[in-house]
Structure formats: C-alpha cells, structure tokens
Amino acid sequence: MTAQDGLPPLRDVIAAHGLNAVRALGQNFLLDLNLTGRIARAAGPLAGVTVIEVGPGPGGLTRALLAEGADKVIAVERDRRCIAALEEIAAHYPGRLQVIEGDALTTDMAALATGRVRIVANLPYNIATPLLIGWLRTEPWPPFYENMTLMFQREVAERIVATPADDAYGRLGVVCGWRTEAHILFDISPKAFTPPPKVTSSVVQMIPRPVPLPVDMAKLERVTAAAFGQRRKMLRQSLKSLGVDPLPLLAASGIPETARAEEIDVAGFVRLTDALG
Numbered sequence: 001m002t003a004q005d006g007l008p009p010l011r012d013v014i015a016a017h018g019l020n021a022v023r024a025l026g027q028n029f030l031l032d033l034n035l036t037g038r039i040a041r042a043a044g045p046l047a048g049v050t051v052i053e054v055g056p057g058p059g060g061l062t063r064a065l066l067a068e069g070a071d072k073v074i075a076v077e078r079d080r081r082c083i084a085a086l087e088e089i090a091a092h093y094p095g096r097l098q099v100i101e102g103d104a105l106t107t108d109m110a111a112l113a114t115g116r117v118r119i120v121a122n123l124p125y126n127i128a129t130p131l132l133i134g135w136l137r138t139e140p141w142p143p144f145y146e147n148m149t150l151m152f153q154r155e156v157a158e159r160i161v162a163t164p165a166d167d168a169y170g171r172l173g174v175v176c177g178w179r180t181e182a183h184i185l186f187d188i189s190p191k192a193f194t195p196p197p198k199v200t201s202s203v204v205q206m207i208p209r210p211v212p213l214p215v216d217m218a219k220l221e222r223v224t225a226a227a228f229g230q231r232r233k234m235l236r237q238s239l240k241s242l243g244v245d246p247l248p249l250l251a252a253s254g255i256p257e258t259a260r261a262e263e264i265d266v267a268g269f270v271r272l273t274d275a276l277g
C-alpha cells in the first residue's frame with residue numbers, strides 16, 4: 001500500500017531502513033500524514049517558498065511540506081541512517097528536496113538559501129531552545145526567514161509566548177517577544193508520536209518583528225539573566241549581580257525599585273539594558 005503522495009507508509013520506511021528511535025537524538029517521529037499535513041499547512045501557503053527543516057528523520061513532515069507545495073525543502077539531519085530514506089523522497093520530488101547530513105547546531109542556515117525562506121521543524125527536544133536562540137540571534141535583522149513554525153514541548157512553548165501576565169514568563173519570553181510575535185497554534189498529544197514522549201507538544205509560530213526595539217541582544221540577555229536569576233527578589237537586589245548599582249539604572253529606566261523581573265515587559269528590559277550603557 002502507498003500513501004496519498006505515492007510513497008510508502010512511514011511505518012514501512014522505518015522498518016525498511018531500520019530507523020528505531022534513538023533517545024539521544026530526540027527522536028519522536030510523527031507517522032500520521034494528516035497531522036504532518038496540518039503542521040505544513042500552518043506554515044503555508046508554501047508556493048514560492050524554500051523551507052529549511054531541521055531533523056526530518058524518516059521524512060513525514062518533509063513529505064507534507066513538499067505535498068503542500070513548497071518550492072524546495074532543505075532538510076538538515078544528523079542521523080546518517082535517515083539519509084537513504086530521505087533520498088527516496090528526493091527522487092520522488094526531483095529537484096525539490098536537498099538533504100544535508102549534518103548537525104543543525106553548527107550549520108549556517110542563513111547561507112543555505114536565498115529568496116523567501118521559512119523554517120519548519122518538529123525539533124529534537126534536547127536542542128530545541130539553543131536552536132531557537134541561534135535563529136533569534138540572526139544578524140542583520142530582519143532575518144533570512146519570513147517565519148518559523150516549530151514544535152516544542154508544551155512547557156517550552158508556554159515560555160516562548162509568555163508575557164508578564166503569565167507564570168511562564170522569563171528570559172526566553174523576553175528575547176522571543178523582543179524580536180518576534182509568537183503564538184501557540186495547537187497542541188499535539190504524546191500518542192501521536194512513535195515512540196510517545198512523556199509530555200504534550202505544541203506547534204508555535206514566530207513572525208519576526210520588522211523593527212524590534214533597538215538593543216544589543218547579548219546585553220539584553222545579560223540583564224534578563226541577572227533579573228530572572230533571582231526572580232522572586234526585587235530588581236534593586238537581583239540586578240546587583242550585573243556589578244553596578246541597580247538604583248540609578250532603575251531610576252533611568254522609570255522602573256520602581258521594588259519591581260520584580262516577572263512584572264517587567266520587553267520595553268522595560270530594553271530600557272534597563274540601554275541604561276546599563
């Protein structure tokens with residue numbers, strides 16, 4: 001039997017290539033092509049777009065992205081065992097799938113494609129946050145990608161989209177909110193994966209802000225690390241770890257001395273970072 005796209009069902013692909021999941025590589029595969037189709041459509045419309053996908057694995061999401069009309073998919077996969085399976089998809093969609101065997105953490109994604117680029121991935125959970133931070137650090141800004149549609153553990157997704165009103169608000173929410181508009185699109189149950197992870201996953205979409213408030217990201221991260229490092233303390237205490245007197249800093253930023261990190265929005269952190277000089 002073949003799937004709608006004329007390729008074998010993913011279970012057969014996994015069996016044929018011996019792709020038993022490796023935990024160290026964060027391998028939780030999505031085998032339901034309806035679900036991978038839903039993720040691909042969430043990233044769409046894809047005509048005229050080159051998609052960069054991290055961790056295609058056996059290729060479920062890759063196939064959906066191609067079936068949904070992406071001009072091209074460039075897929076970066078670290079697990080050598082998956083490459084032959086992915087090459088079969090490439091042969092089925094001539095000239096539209098480029099498979100790169102490599103580590104996404106050390107691959108220069110900006111150099112992979114020109115034109116309209118989007119990033120779509122069911123990320124390996126163990127490196128999801130460092131990958132995201134790397135994409136947010138892109139210079140110059142606006143970045144090489146139009147948007148990112150990414151799957152994270154629900155708990156990480158909540159931290160990405162969090163604002164001061166939310167319990168999950170912290171360093172990640174500040175940098176994500178500074179450079180992007182981020183939304184949780186939908187959740188995916190552990191049951192949908194093979195093998196099932198312990199927790200629910202969420203698909204997050206992030207759209208780069210064309211003109212984020214001007215600030216140096218490394219400095220902003222230093223300030224948020226200090227502020228949230230002791231998140232229950234008042235900023236007049238927690239910011240001492242920056243090695244400066246927090247009081248003039250807070251005064252110059254128009255922030256009360258008694259405020260706590262979790263009450264300060266992105267604009268407030270940008271003012272604090274500016275005041276640090």
Ligand code: SAM
Nearest residue numbers: 025028029030055056057078079103104122124
């Ligand atoms: N996209 C597939 C799916 O949805 O079924 C697989 C997703 S699985 C959660 C994560 C994938 O990322 C695995 O295929 C794994 O081998 C790959 N991976 C893990 N670490 C990687 C790295 N550093 N660079 C590139 N790919 C990596």
